[in-house]
Amino acid sequence: MTETWILLGATSSMARALARAVAERGDSVILAGRDMAELEAMANDARLRGAKLAEAALFDARDPGTFGPLIARAEALEGTINAAVFVGSMPEQAQIDSDPSLVDGTVTDSFTGPARLLTMLAPVMEARGKGTVVGVGSVAGDRGRLGNYVYGAAKAGFATYLSGLRNRLTRSGCHVVTVKPGFVDTAMTWGIEGMFLVAPPEKVAADILKAVRKKKNVIYTPFFWRYIMLIIRSVPEPIFKKLSI
Amino acid sequence: MRWKTAEYHGWGRALRAEGQLARPERRAALDALMREEPAPAIGMRRSYGDACLNTGGRAVDMTRLDKLLAFDAEQGLLTVEAGVTLGEIVDTLGPKGWIPMVLPGTGFATVGGAIGNDVHGKNHHHDGSFCQHVTELTLIAPDGTAQTVKPDTPLFRATAGGLGQTGVIASAQLRMRRIKGDVMTVTERRAPDFDAFRALLDESHASYTVGWIDTTATGARLGRGILEEGETIAGLVPPKKPSKTVPLDAPGFALSSPVVRMFNRAYYARVPKRGRTVVKPLDNFFFPLDKIHDWNRLYGKRGFHQFQCVVPLTAVEVIRDMLGRVAVSGLASPLAVLKRTGPGRAGHLSFPMEGYTLACDLRARPDAVKLIQRLEAQTADAGGRIYFAKDALCSADRIPQMYPELEEWRAEVAKIDPDGVLKTDLVRRLSLRSAA
Ligand SMILES: Cc1cc2nc3c(=O)[nH]c(=O)nc-3n(C[C@H](O)[C@H](O)[C@H](O)COP(=O)(O)OP(=O)(O)OC[C@H]3O[C@@H](n4cnc5c(N)ncnc54)[C@H](O)[C@@H]3O)c2cc1C
Ligand SMILES: NC(=O)c1ccc[n+]([C@@H]2O[C@H](COP(=O)([O-])OP(=O)(O)OC[C@H]3O[C@@H](n4cnc5c(N)ncnc54)[C@H](OP(=O)(O)O)[C@@H]3O)[C@@H](O)[C@H]2O)c1
Numbered sequence: 155m156t157e158t159w160i161l162l163g164a165t166s167s168m169a170r171a172l173a174r175a176v177a178e179r180g181d182s183v184i185l186a187g188r189d190m191a192e193l194e195a196m197a198n199d200a201r202l203r204g205a206k207l208a209e210a211a212l213f214d215a216r217d218p219g220t221f222g223p224l225i226a227r228a229e230a231l232e233g234t235i236n237a238a239v240f241v242g243s244m245p246e247q248a249q250i251d252s253d254p255s256l257v258d259g260t261v262t263d264s265f266t267g268p269a270r271l272l273t274m275l276a277p278v279m280e281a282r283g284k285g286t287v288v289g290v291g292s293v294a295g296d297r298g299r300l301g302n303y304v305y306g307a308a309k310a311g312f313a314t315y316l317s318g319l320r321n322r323l324t325r326s327g328c329h330v331v332t333v334k335p336g337f338v339d340t341a342m343t344w345g346i347e348g349m350f351l352v353a354p355p356e357k358v359a360a361d362i363l364k365a366v367r368k369k370k371n372v373i374y375t376p377f378f379w380r381y382i383m384l385i386i387r388s389v390p391e392p393i394f395k396k397l398s399i
Numbered sequence: 400m401r402w403k404t405a406e407y408h409g410w411g412r413a414l415r416a417e418g419q420l421a422r423p424e425r426r427a428a429l430d431a432l433m434r435e436e437p438a439p440a441i442g443m444r445r446s447y448g449d450a451c452l453n454t455g456g457r458a459v460d461m462t463r464l465d466k467l468l469a470f471d472a473e474q475g476l477l478t479v480e481a482g483v484t485l486g487e488i489v490d491t492l493g494p495k496g497w498i499p500m501v502l503p504g505t506g507f508a509t510v511g512g513a514i515g516n517d518v519h520g521k522n523h524h525h526d527g528s529f530c531q532h533v534t535e536l537t538l539i540a541p542d543g544t545a546q547t548v549k550p551d552t553p554l555f556r557a558t559a560g561g562l563g564q565t566g567v568i569a570s571a572q573l574r575m576r577r578i579k580g581d582v583m584t585v586t587e588r589r590a591p592d593f594d595a596f597r598a599l600l601d602e603s604h605a606s607y608t609v610g611w612i613d614t615t616a617t618g619a620r621l622g623r624g625i626l627e628e629g630e631t632i633a634g635l636v637p638p639k640k641p642s643k644t645v646p647l648d649a650p651g652f653a654l655s656s657p658v659v660r661m662f663n664r665a666y667y668a669r670v671p672k673r674g675r676t677v678v679k680p681l682d683n684f685f686f687p688l689d690k691i692h693d694w695n696r697l698y699g700k701r702g703f704h705q706f707q708c709v710v711p712l713t714a715v716e717v718i719r720d721m722l723g724r725v726a727v728s729g730l731a732s733p734l735a736v737l738k739r740t741g742p743g744r745a746g747h748l749s750f751p752m753e754g755y756t757l758a759c760d761l762r763a764r765p766d767a768v769k770l771i772q773r774l775e776a777q778t779a780d781a782g783g784r785i786y787f788a789k790d791a792l793c794s795a796d797r798i799p800q801m802y803p804e805l806e807e808w809r810a811e812v813a814k815i816d817p818d819g820v821l822k823t824d825l826v827r828r829l830s831l832r833s834a835a
Contacts, residue, residue, distance in 0.1 A: 167424055167463070192425045195480075199466040203491055341424045345403035 156206060156233030158182040160224070160275075162213055162268060163241035165192050167340035168290065171359035172238060177205035182231075186213035186224060187241075215241050215267025216259065225274050237275055238288035238362070239268045244305045244342055257304050264308035269315045276319065280326040286366050287323065287330045289316040293374065295334070296383045300398050320371060331365045332372040333358070336379035351376070400432045402457065409446050410695055412702030413763040414791050416452035416824060422460040426480070426569060429464060433567060434543035439821040440567040442512030443484060445505050447705045448791030449824035450516065450562055458823075459567060461511050467491065468570060475575040476534060481511030481568040486686060493581040493681050498631075500532040500576050504736075506686040511568045516788040517560030517749040519740065521607040521629065521685070527743020528751050530559030536571040541820040545569065550745070557811035559746030562787060564812045564821050564832070580633025583607075583684045588674040589667065593622025593719050600739045600755070606630050607684070609738055613667055614722065614731035614759050615660040622722050624737065625670050629684050636680045644692040648700045654762060656729035663733055688734075698762055703732065704791055706771045707758035709740055709751060710783030717781040718757050721774050725759055730767045735759035747808035748831075750786045758789065768792055787825060795830040809833070 159176050161169045164185035173183050177200040185193045185200070185208065193210035200208035211227060212220050228235055243263040250256045272287060279285045294302055295309030313332055320330035337343055337352045353376050361375040374380040389397070402419040421438070423429040432438075438457035445451075451458075461482035469478040475497065479488065486506020489498050503518040512518075517530045526532075530550075538558060539545045548555050558565045586605070590596035596610060605628030612624035652658065688694055695703070710717050718737070725731050735758065742753040761767040771792050775785055784801035785793050799805050809832060819832060826832055 165425060189425065189427060192427060195426065195466050195468055198468050202467040202470055341401075341422075341428075344422055345401040 156182060158184060158207070158231050158233060158235055160184045160186060160228060160235065160237045162186050162237065162239045162271065164196060165189050166240040166242075167355040168335070168338060168358045169238065169240040170196065171355040172362060173200055174203055175356075175359050175363060177201075177203040177208065180204050180206055182207035184209050184211050184224075184227065184231075186211040188212070188214050213271070215263050215271075218267075218270060221271050221274055224271070225278065228275060228278050235275075235279055235282065235285045236288070236366070237272065237279075237285075238290070239272070240290050241268050242290070242292070242305075242309070242342075244302060247300070247302050247304065250304050260304050261308045261311070264305065265312040265315065269312065272315075272319060276323060279323065279328045283327040285328050287316070287319065287328070288333060288362055288366065289313075289319075289330065290333045290335065291316070293334050293336050293379050293383050297387055297394070329366075329369050331362070331370055333362055333365070334372065334374045334379065334383075336374065336376060336382070351378075400428060400436070407444065407452070408702070409444050409448050409451050409791075411447035411704055411763070411791060412695055412698070413704055414449045414452060414824070416449070416454040418453050418455055419457045420460050421457070422463055424463045426464065429459070429567065429569060430539065430543070430545065432459065433539045433541070437541040437543065437567075437820050439563045439823050440481070440511055440515075441563070442482065442509030442515070443507045445508045445512060446516065446787075447789045449828060450787055450790075451512075452824040453822070454824050456822075461509060461567070464569070465509075470497075472497075475577060476572055477575050478570060478572045479510055480570050481514070481536075482509050484509050485513060486682065486689065489681055489685070492575065493578070496578055496580070497575040498578055498681065499529075500526055500574050501529040502685045503529075504686065504688070506682060506689050510571055510573070511563075514559060514568055514571060515561065515563045516786075517744060517746050517751075518788070519743075519751050521609040521738070523743060523751060524608065524739055524741040525606065527741065528560075528745055528749055530555075530745030530749070531743055532574040533559070533745070534572045534574055537569045538566040539569055540566040541816050541818070553811050554815070556746050557808050557815075560744070560749035561746055561808065561812070562748065562826060562831070563823065564826060565815050566821070578631040580631065581681050582632050582634040582636050583629045583679050583681060584632055584676055585679050585684055586628045586674065586676045587670045588626045588628075589623070589670055589672060590626055591623050592620060593722065596622055596624050596626065596737060597715060597755075599626045600737070603628055603739075609736060611666070612722070612735045612737045612757075612759075613663040614725045614735040615656070615663050617723070617726045621726060622719060623667065625667065627684075631681070632678075634678060636678055639680060639682065640690070642690050642692055645694055645696045647696065649697045651699050653697055653699065654732050656731075659731060659733055666733060698732070698760075701763045703760050703762050704767060704771055705734075705758060705760050705789040706774050707756065707786040707789040708774065708778040708783050709754050709756040709786070710778060710781045711752065711754045714781035714783060715755055717777055717783070718755050721757060721777060724770060724773065725761070728761075728766065728770050730761045730764060730770065732760040732762065747804035747811075748787070748802055750784065750788070752784070754783065758786075787829075790825070790829075793829060795828070798829050798831065805831070
């Protein structure tokens with residue numbers, strides 16, 4: 155039975171690792187994003203590694219005009235459809251502070267854009283009665299912090315959306331996995347001070363596939379971030395508001 | 400592009416650099432970087448010395464540009480991004496019956512790095528060097544322009560083995576070899592002394608030939624070792640075992656001379672007197688050391704050096720003499736290789752020449768430095784050369800003698816990188832770009 159993965163934000167390092175892993179087991183991939191030249195190259199790579207079908211598709215979270223064709227493409231697919239959202243952007247908080255209009259874009263990239271697309275995709279998946287949605291949030295969404303609270307807020311919103319979507323899709327036999335990565339070694343974190351315990355993107359991809367197989371609801375990757383965030387969440391607000399972590 | 404300030408090192412860990420690294424994740428990012436702030440490329444830093452270092456400067460880490468771009472099965476031509484490792488290519492296409500024509504002793508080398516050093520493999524005597532099978536490459540010059548470079552052009556000869564000095568190689572097309580299956584038969588034979596070893600090497604007709612040499616053996620056993628001859632076949636072998644990692648720097652005694660002597664004796668005795676033929680997965684034959692990640696940490700914090708030279712066939716006695724010096728020094732590790740090379744080379748600064756090549760690892764100690772300098776002098780006097788991929792210690796004045804095409808190379812490099820933007824530590828140390 156054919157399984158197809160629609161990867162949104164497919165050029166992200168984590169998505170690239172996931173695309174390879176599923177291509178190697180013979181699944182199909184639709185690689186959706188903005189950099190079409192790169193996505194075409196990724197599609198060739200996926201085919202050479204064993205993907206049954208690999209295609210590039212245009213998707214811009216800030217341009218809902220790109221959503222319709224993608225949904226139409228999904229409807230035309232045979233077999234099981236899985237969707238994984240890797241889209242996100244993290245401008246420096248200081249940049250946002252001096253140009254508040256950046257709030258909108260940050261929230262669109264990490265939350266409302268993908269949420270709107272998933273809302274359009276949900277009926278397609280419901281009709282098939284199977285398939286998994288993977289949504290990549292972030293530990294940054296677990297508590298608003300001085301350093302990146304707009305990004306964190308967008309990720310928190312997305313996590314709440316995913317929780318509701320899970321509640322909905324479970325009724326038709328579909329599943330939703332919320333993924334909260336800690337620090338991952340990608341373009342987003344390269345050269346930023348203060349990174350520790352940085353995980354390779356392949357680790358995230360492997361954890362995602364395991365979570366999909368085991369029908370996990372919410373995972374932290376690597377796993378120990380669950381405990382780090384447990385501690386961070388449990389600091390009382392009167393103290394937390396004075397910290398700069 | 401964000402730059403990361405990092406301390407980094409080559410495989411030998413004896414030389415280190417602090418500098419800024421960029422790591423583009425896609426071709427467009429690399430193009431933009433080369434337009435705005437060009438820098439030399441580095442791969443997996445499997446070069447032992449300073450070929451992959453730029454102290455106080457910048458370098459572009461190519462390892463995330465690692466896609467397979469196209470494969471023409473009719474002609475056996477594979478196009479890849481330059482940051483992909485050769486091991487990844489073998490793992491992906493080996494089971495489908497294709498491997499690169501030339502594979503060095505580690506699968507962790509990238510295609511860009513393999514071109515930058517025009518690497519050789521266990522089939523050099525038949526098939527020549529890596530770049531002889533590069534059918535075209537895309538080079539981004541320090542002025543930001545990309546161009547296709549074809550073999551038999553001056554720019555190709557300056558780029559093959561050109562240590563990254565002509566620009567950043569973004570992608571390349573490689574000629575692949577059709578194999579019957581991804582399994583190897585390997586015949587191992589003991590050579591009890593140097594003369595026997597040399598005779599076995601001279602007579603070997605196998606597709607792949609390499610010799611392990613016991614650099615602790617002295618006297619009548621000097622130069623003893625094991626010859627390995629490999630052929631690819633179809634068949635079934637047990638699947639790869641997961642690799643292991645050396646988790647920390649080993650203490651100084653881990654590779655002390657009594658330990659190495661004992662290890663080598665056992666390693667030699669492992670092969671029965673009459674020899675044997677065994678069946679192995681491809682990786683185990685081509686990349687025997689890759690199963691243990693970070694094995695370079697076994698040498699402890701101070702790291703190690705690899706000495707590798709090639710001398711003409713007629714200078715074989717020099718190799719015997721070198722082996723004697725290494726054996727009495729007590730500095731050798733179990734890793735030492737003797738091979739016969741053919742004439743194949745693709746660039747002005749390519750290492751291979753027809754002759755014998757000796758490579759051995761030595762713990763980085765003050766007396767190892769002296770020993771290696773002595774071996775380098777012997778190499779030069781014998782009309783041979785040392786290998787830039789391994790070197791950390793040679794002095795600049797010996798290079799013109801070892802690399803007679805140096806001037807042609809300089810002229811071509813000066814055209815494409817007039818401001819010296821792409822210089823690395825090795826290039827500066829050996830005054831490669833200009834007379835010392
Ligand atoms: C265990 C082991 C076994 C080995 N066995 C062999 C062997 O059998 N035969 C052999 O020939 N070598 C051998 N080597 C050496 C190794 O193959 C070379 O050093 C090779 O160049 C390493 O590739 P890399 O990707 O690590 O490149 P690096 O070491 O990072 O770089 C090597 C050079 O290539 C340049 N370069 C890298 N990428 C690019 C690019 N994209 N564009 C332009 N320039 C670039 C760099 O500037 C540098 O000058 C061995 C090394 C090890 C560790
Ligand atoms: N790296 C970390 O430490 C870390 C930690 C926790 C969570 N995350 C999250 O993990 C996900 C993957 O990130 P990454 O680290 O792999 O970084 P990345 O490589 O920068 O990936 C971000 C991805 O989002 C895409 N994107 C951004 N804005 C978009 C838009 N408007 N429309 C369509 N696509 C858009 C980018 O596409 P383009 O190629 O077109 O730019 C890119 O593919 C992100 O959601 C990130 O927030 C990362």
